[in-house]
Amino acid sequence: MSDRSFLDWPFFDDRHRDLAASLEAWCDRHLPVDHGDADAACRGLVAALGAGGWLAHTGAGAGERLDIRTLCLIRETLARHDGLADFAFAMQGLGMGAVSLFGTEAQRGWLARTRAGTAIAGFALTEPGAGSDVAQTATTARREGTDWVLEGEKTYISNGGIADLYVVIARTGEGEGAKGLSAFLMPAEAPGLSVAERIEVMAPHPLARLRLDCVRLGEGARIGAAGQGFKVAMTVLDHFRPTVGAAALGFARRALDEALARVARVRPGGGRLADHQIVQGHLADMALKIDAAALLVYRAAWAKDGGAARISREAAMAKLYATEAAQEVIDMAVQLHGGDGVRTGVAVEGLYREIRALRIYEGASDVQRMVIARGLA
Structure with missing residues (x-):
């Protein structure tokens, strides 16, 4: 299992730690799924996530607030197990974010279905x-x-x-x-x-x-x-951009896990790859980037949950750094796998394809840099 010591950070309450443990057990039973038919896989994942109660966190009723730390923890965990499961979960939240935050009582009627996994x-x-x-x-x-x-x-x-x-x-x-x-x-x-x-x-x-x-x-x-459509769209992205960073974090943690297993197993010339100082340096850099990304992601989520009206700069920093760092971590994991790293079906090869889009959607990396710079003025 990936390093879970970050759950002891002061960003989290006991309910977050309990949720993370429960979701980990659920993922072990249900993920990954067959991606051969992406449409069918997503429909099945939405139904399964709804039946498991996880989609209940993707929408908020009248007077309620989305818990961004919970959304981030769920996305990180799902992404570590199966990128398509993260996608299925995330879109139920992003897709209905405007309704959760601005919808009328009649519009909120859809939330019962999207949270149950009976509507996409x-x-x-x-x-x-x-x-x-x-x-x-x-x-x-x-x-x-x-x-x-x-x-x-x-x-x-x-x-x-x-x-x-x-x-x-x-x-x-x-x-x-x-x-x-x-x-x-x-x-x-x-x-x-x-x-x-x-x-x-x-x-x-x-x-x-x-x-x-x-x-x-x-x-x-x-x-x-x-x-007010621009305000609606930007408010939704303000809530969900930290969760994109969390998904990237999940991909990066999985890549580090795969790399650690690989270098412990491979024995060129009778010794382990893990015993080479240059490999140890790469692993240290990977771990450093992951912890730095986690700090930025969960700082942004904690600030929003704490009542901050806007977290545009914090969310942009989290999304930018976590996605860029995850790309670097995954690239190194591929490198440490040698030729196997680019073989179809190997975990790090799939992660390499999964991570690239996160640096583009919900505001490309250079857009996040512009948001951060404007926040400095």
Whole structure:
């Protein structure tokens, strides 16, 4: 088992330590799963995570708050066991984050299903011409009577094609740029919504480009106030960016575990790789990066749980450092495996493919650097 001494840090309460132990036991029984059919695997994982009670942590009822330390612990643990399980869990939270934080009582009715694992959520933010710069969103939502009519395209949408509902950010025109956006809750069966393209990526996940062709939604579809879509999206990301760092942390811990096992086992010339000083230096660097990432991730989560109104800088630091450090840790684990490190089916080869996307989604690394720099002014 990976080093769990970090659970004794003052960031955590006994309930977090109990949860981590329970989830570890659950993962040992249920993970990993077969990734051959990513759609089917994700559907099965959502159902299993719901039945296990883990998805209950992905949404908050009226008057409740999301516990970010819990979300981070769950993502770290799931990622260490199975990257697709982490993805399935994370998207139930990110997809319904806007509803948890800003939704009406009627919209919150969906939370019972997504938390039980009987409905799959998606967050439709990215567009072909608006990735990291949400202010450039081109998808529109116009009023027709009491309805909203949405037109445009969204791309690289996680759970695209298998989700039962999506939160969509669209331009409603209350102002220019970021001031003219609103958020909407869109069921997958809404007429005019179609999957224009399924997107294949290096670590298989359900992703799609969605086309919105005069999608008609009722009056109650808007989440939050008109013109507050940018605030809704950024608040959701503020809550969930530390959890991306936590997922990277889980990948990095697994990579270190695999590397430790490898260097203890391989005996070139009669000695262990682990006995070579240069290898020991690499292992020390890996452990150092992991602990530094964990400190940043759980500091951000602890600050938010402690009542901080915004943790934009802390979340950006956690996401940036943890994902970049995990890439380096995993790369070294591959190197220490030699030729086996690039063989399909070897754990570190899968981790190498899994980690790359985390440096891009929910704000690429250079975007996080800009957020941090603005926070220094």
